[in-house]
Amino acid sequence: MxxxxxxxxxxxxxxxxxxxxxxYAPGHDVARLAYFALYALQHRGQESAGxxxxxxxxxxxxxxxxxxxQVFDEEKLRALDGDMAIGHVxxxxxxxxxxxxxxxxxxxxxxxxxxxxxxxxxxxVELYNELRDRxxxxxxxxxxxxxxxxxxxxxxxxIENAVQAVMPRLEGAYSTVVMTKRAVVAFRDxxxxxxxxxxxxxxxxxxxxxxxxxxxxxxELLREVSPGELISLTEDGLESxxxxxxxxxxHCVFEHIYFSRPDSRLEGVVVQKARGRMGEILWREAxxxxxxxxxxxxxxxxxxxxFARASGIPQDDGLIKNRYVARTFIQPGQELRKHGLRMKFxxxxxxxxxxxxxxxxxxxxxxxxxxxxxxxxxxxxxxxHPCHYGIDMSTxxxxxxxxxxxxxxxxxxxxxxxxxxxxxAVYEAIGLPAEAHCDACFTGNYPLGDDGAGNGKFALxxxxxxxxxx
Ligand code: SF4
Numbered sequence: 001m002x003x004x005x006x007x008x009x010x011x012x013x014x015x016x017x018x019x020x021x022x023x024y025a026p027g028h029d030v031a032r033l034a035y036f037a038l039y040a041l042q043h044r045g046q047e048s049a050g051x052x053x054x055x056x057x058x059x060x061x062x063x064x065x066x067x068x069x070q071v072f073d074e075e076k077l078r079a080l081d082g083d084m085a086i087g088h089v090x091x092x093x094x095x096x097x098x099x100x101x102x103x104x105x106x107x108x109x110x111x112x113x114x115x116x117x118x119x120x121x122x123x124x125v126e127l128y129n130e131l132r133d134r135x136x137x138x139x140x141x142x143x144x145x146x147x148x149x150x151x152x153x154x155x156x157x158x159i160e161n162a163v164q165a166v167m168p169r170l171e172g173a174y175s176t177v178v179m180t181k182r183a184v185v186a187f188r189d190x191x192x193x194x195x196x197x198x199x200x201x202x203x204x205x206x207x208x209x210x211x212x213x214x215x216x217x218x219x220e221l222l223r224e225v226s227p228g229e230l231i232s233l234t235e236d237g238l239e240s241x242x243x244x245x246x247x248x249x250x251h252c253v254f255e256h257i258y259f260s261r262p263d264s265r266l267e268g269v270v271v272q273k274a275r276g277r278m279g280e281i282l283w284r285e286a287x288x289x290x291x292x293x294x295x296x297x298x299x300x301x302x303x304x305x306x307f308a309r310a311s312g313i314p315q316d317d318g319l320i321k322n323r324y325v326a327r328t329f330i331q332p333g334q335e336l337r338k339h340g341l342r343m344k345f346x347x348x349x350x351x352x353x354x355x356x357x358x359x360x361x362x363x364x365x366x367x368x369x370x371x372x373x374x375x376x377x378x379x380x381x382x383x384x385h386p387c388h389y390g391i392d393m394s395t396x397x398x399x400x401x402x403x404x405x406x407x408x409x410x411x412x413x414x415x416x417x418x419x420x421x422x423x424x425a426v427y428e429a430i431g432l433p434a435e436a437h438c439d440a441c442f443t444g445n446y447p448l449g450d451d452g453a454g455n456g457k458f459a460l461x462x463x464x465x466x467x468x469x470x
Pocket of ligand 1: 030251387388
């Protein structure tokens with residue numbers, strides 16, 4: 001046996017998108033609340049982090065490339081005083097990863113706003129051209145800045161009416177928080193593609209991409225922001241408006257499979273539990289004789305447990321994950337590459353040696369040939385199509401399942417067998433109807449009426465946007 005040749009090198013799954021947070025809570029340390037909420041949402045984006053606060057009619061924004069813990073320290077947090085705050089963690093889905101594209105974005109083209117957005121506008125280019133024709137200039141190349149500019153130039157007052165005027169013009173996915181000198185306003189696209197939740201902190205309210213951000217700051221999940229809804233948080237409390245009637249719901253099913261943190265509640269479902277059920281059904285759909293179930297940590301853990309539970313096959317930790325992996329730009333070089341450098345996972349020969357293994361993960365891994373019996377089980381269907389609603393899935397050509405049969409992929413991985421969970425099983429596991437979800441990356445059926453062409457990640461950059469001076 002050669003444990004170094006398990007088909008599990010560094011995996012490069014779909015990239016996370018973004019996480020947003022908003023709070024209106026005079027008397028609280030709002031910057032610190034935002035910091036810890038973003039800390040809990042770090043899995044949604046590791047490229048940059050930012051917080052904007054408002055005090056005495058003055059908005060201050062601090063955003064940098066890096067993890068939340070790298071961007072902020074005590075001194076910086078103390079400088080971010082105020083009664084309200086919004087925050088953002090980012091993995092770039094539109095525009096490159098430059099500082100200009102970190103968030104919250106700030107604009108003052110008539111109304112001062114700071115804005116944080118998760119999603120992707122499918123008509124960003126059209127809106128950008130229109131604003132440019134009106135003489136507006138942009139610092140970055142993200143669709144979030146376009147949204148901020150639209151709200152900033154909008155004549156309708158107050159901000160709630162401006163959001164109401166702008167929302168019908170936006171196409172695609174947007175879970176957004178915008179802050180003015182008076183209010184924090186959250187709004188979500190009428191399909192509800194990306195998650196957005198409302199929480200309560202004492203007698204004040206908070207908004208976040210996922211409920212795990214509420215747990216860490218002692219807030220309580222009240223409900224999700226409805227698709228098409230606007231929620232305004234001000235001195236007068238909470239105001240809700242259904243700006244656009246909820247359309248065909250298209251909640252991202254991949255949030256349940258992969259993106260959301262296991263301890264979050266999504267559409268009333270505890271993510272960890274649903275992922276465990278996916279593993280159980282995976283056994284029912286693709287049973288196999290084996291000695292040991294191992295997961296690819298951490299993403300494969302709940303499904304591996306479910307698979308072991310349902311099959312009665314023992315489970316152990318055969319792969320150890322480096323918990324402190326952050327982004328590195330240092331390349332391994334020739335010598336380490338030959339050795340098969342494993343940045344994230346190290347297989348344990350003492351545990352997996354000589355055993356017929358079932359390796360469970362939630363997305364496919366590329367790998368070397370194995371000399372021991374390995375059955376791969378994936379707790380999701382094969383990804384075959386790109387996402388245009390805020391997830392970086394790379395292009396079709398780069399996807400391992402593109403135009404390859406399951407047998408061909410297994411051969412490429414060097415696995416003795418490979419099976420994916422069916423899409424029906426995903427819906428069975430989460431206990432929610434397919435009609436209320438988007439599953440375009442598996443099926444190619446884009447539910448927002450677009451043909452899937454959308455605006456590519458660098459669509460705005462391709463327009464040769466000239467950055468304005470800061
Ligand atoms: S295409 Fe996939 S990742 Fe994108 S929103 Fe739909 S289900 Fe989610």
